[in-house]
């Protein structure tokens with residue numbers, strides 16, 4: 001006798017390009033910091049994505065994959081270009097697609113927030129603020145960006161990855177162009193929202209043309225930067241309406257930024273989900289499937305998001321770090337909530353650092369970290385990045 005699962009999470013999802021996701025649980029993009037420092041995948045990273053795939057999720061997204069070494073978010077990022085280790089990348093693509101999961105790459109460019117020790121940060125406009133200083137991209141540099149994203153997407157397809165997600169959230173380059181706080185340009189790429197979203201739309205159409213129609217192209221978009229004067233909900237809804245006219249396959253809704261002093265979703269405590277109300281508004285503006293990421297902690301929250309119709313797929317980050325096998329547990333109703341750690345007054349970025357080091361434990365099969373390990377985790381995270389910066393600089397200068 002076949003027992004049918006009644007969970008709304010256990011239904012397949014067809015994307016506009018024709019790809020079918022096997023259920024409604026995704027691992028949202030995380031910068032796992034498992035690159036080798038030169039931009040290539042490590043064996044630990046390959047093991048980790050296989051573990052996540054075997055854990056039952058439908059879609060898994062590698063965070064912050066760069067097209068060049070010049071504007072990386074961190075020295076643990078992967079780089080995908082003609083100089084990369086294609087063989088190792090193909091192994092990663094295969095491992096992450098185990099058990100009919102999809103493994104996508106999030107195409108990143110950190111722009112103004114590129115890791116300063118290994119880059120010369122540049123965003124839409126020059127800024128000199130406490131903790132953030134950057135130059136402005138020239139018009140010809142902006143004109144070169146769509147083709148750069150497209151080359152990376154084409155290579156992702158060629159090496160066997162299931163799809164790509166354009167990173168337009170969390171304060172990185174494509175989000176910086178949308179944001180009036182970062183974007184003070186007075187040419188065709190600044191000023192009105194139509195101008196501020198021009199680069200994003202150019203990137204989408206150039207990427208779409210560079211891959212076959214059956215290859216999924218998604219986007220991660222902020223519902224709000226949660227910064228005064230930043231990209232806010234009313235404009236985000238206008239962007240969703242504009243995306244509806246493109247042939248994108250998935251809009252992954254998130255929010256917050258890693259701008260110094262601002263709120264980031266990955267450091268945030270408290271009850272979630274964070275962006276479901278916005279997703280309900282976005283739902284009315286588009287037929288494109290919506291992924292909603294941020295603050296999902298329980299099976300009931302995830303089922304309500306899908307059952308209520310605001311989300312088509314839920315994106316989990318920290319929950320899948322705590323419990324990489326969570327989708328299997330949720331779908332078989334064996335566990336409702338992973339045991340989330342609680343931190344006492346963590347410093348800014350500390351929670352994300354702790355989770356990043358827990359990702360390493362998952363990859364190596366090591367003992368899980370305790371909340372009390374916060375200080376040691378931050379130290380290990382920073383020391384490892386310093387070590388990788390040395391490698392990055394020696395390989396890419």
Ligand SMILES: Cc1cc2nc3c(=O)[nH]c(=O)nc-3n(C[C@H](O)[C@H](O)[C@H](O)COP(=O)(O)O)c2cc1C
Pocket residue numbers: 028029030031032062063064106167169170220254265266267272293294295296315316317318319352353355356
């Ligand atoms: C360690 C870590 C690294 C992250 N790196 C990325 C990233 O590279 N790209 C991205 O879009 N979001 C990144 N995020 C944010 C998550 O995708 C997600 O938006 C956020 O953590 C909120 O979801 P959660 O409550 O399920 O953790 C990261 C989160 C964590 C914990």
